[in-house]
Amino acid sequence: MECAAIAALEGRIDGGFAHACEILLQVRGRVIVTGMGKSGHIATKIAATLASTGTPAFFVHPGEASHGDIGMITADDAVIALSNSGRSPEVITLLPLLKRQGIPLVSMTGDAASPLAEASDAHLDTGVATEACPLNLAPTSSTTTALVMGDALAIALLEARGFTAEDFAFSHPGGTLGKKLLLKVADVMHTGASVPRVHRSTVLSEALLEISRKGLGMTTVSGDNGELLGIFTDGDLRRALDDSIDVRRTPIETLMTCDAKTAAPGMLAAEALRIMEENEITSLVVLDESGHMLGVIHLMNLLHAGIA
Structure with missing residues (x-):
């Protein structure tokens, strides 16, 4: 009826x-x-x-x-x-x-x-x-x-x-939809001293200490002027150990991943999550328009924010 x-x-x-x-x-x-x-x-x-x-x-x-x-x-x-x-x-x-x-x-x-x-x-x-x-x-x-x-x-x-959908999000800031449409990478990324960083010449054993200290399962690798050269992750470590390398003598630049996936600070956090899911990774390096490293966004940031 x-x-x-x-x-x-x-x-x-x-x-x-x-x-x-x-x-x-x-x-x-x-x-x-x-x-x-x-x-x-x-x-x-x-x-x-x-x-x-x-x-x-x-x-x-x-x-x-x-x-x-x-x-x-x-x-x-x-x-x-x-x-x-x-x-x-x-x-x-x-x-x-x-x-x-x-x-x-x-x-x-x-x-x-x-x-x-x-x-x-x-x-x-x-x-x-x-x-x-x-x-x-x-x-x-x-x-x-x-x-x-x-x-x-x-x-x-x-x-x-x-x-618009963005207008709707502004009236629902506490809901999942609102967060997906409003929350930006800059709102949840790691910055400053919480970002894992090592120089290109850092040996693997020291890089692992930095990874452990920062707790993100990765570290960024920078050049002489602080520019981003690549990243080193848990996956890179597993591959390095399979090759039986010397962790106290091998420089990180020979083991790092050069083509690191990145995000912009103004990118929606939901878009960052999509990139992670498509590439089966857990973190993105955040760069400004000039390529300067601003921070790192990790999957756990998105989970805690209610995006993932």
Whole structure:
């Protein structure tokens, strides 16, 4: 039943829906979403979705609004009111107050002839033939259609505003998506004394001590002017030991990997992770535009940051 109710909404994305979007796009303040009972729960979710997709919004309980919270609504705002019957007393009580302030009203109801629908500047029909509840009493299909209509509004407004994935990330900085879209290599890389460094002439035994001290499983190898020449990793060590070399006499420059994979400080940390995964490595040397070594980013940095 709920699937059929959702499918029926497609034909209702019409001029009235477009008008509702126009009203909400022109708002200079916030979009206030309200509803009573189960409609109130759906209204709360719609407000949260709008707020996270570029339309500042919050939920106001209609019962509390009649006892002071109406002051949270200003003349620069617009209201979306949900009521399946279109006759919820707590919502209807607010209508004269909203009209007196000239606040635009968008409604979602199941009855286009209801007081709420008729008082609205734009009405969205979310009515259903029957509820999924076998008693046809508990709000089930009707709350689902209201939720879907609210999502449709949010997505239409998102597209109209040109809201981007990066914009979405800024409103979700604590989530995994936000971190993947916002966190840069410079935010998590090792710098200064924590970066393992040895000179090209350093013998392998001393290089291993540097690797152990810094705990990254690798060391950078630099030239006489501090320029990056290559890196030496645990993998290079295994290959060196297979060749039975003298660890106290062999200079690191004869064992290092010259074509080290690198990253830029402004690169997304998620992109650095992709490079590591594709090359089956655990670290990247971070270079500036002139090729000067700034630091090292390790897989563990990305794990701790919640990227990997």
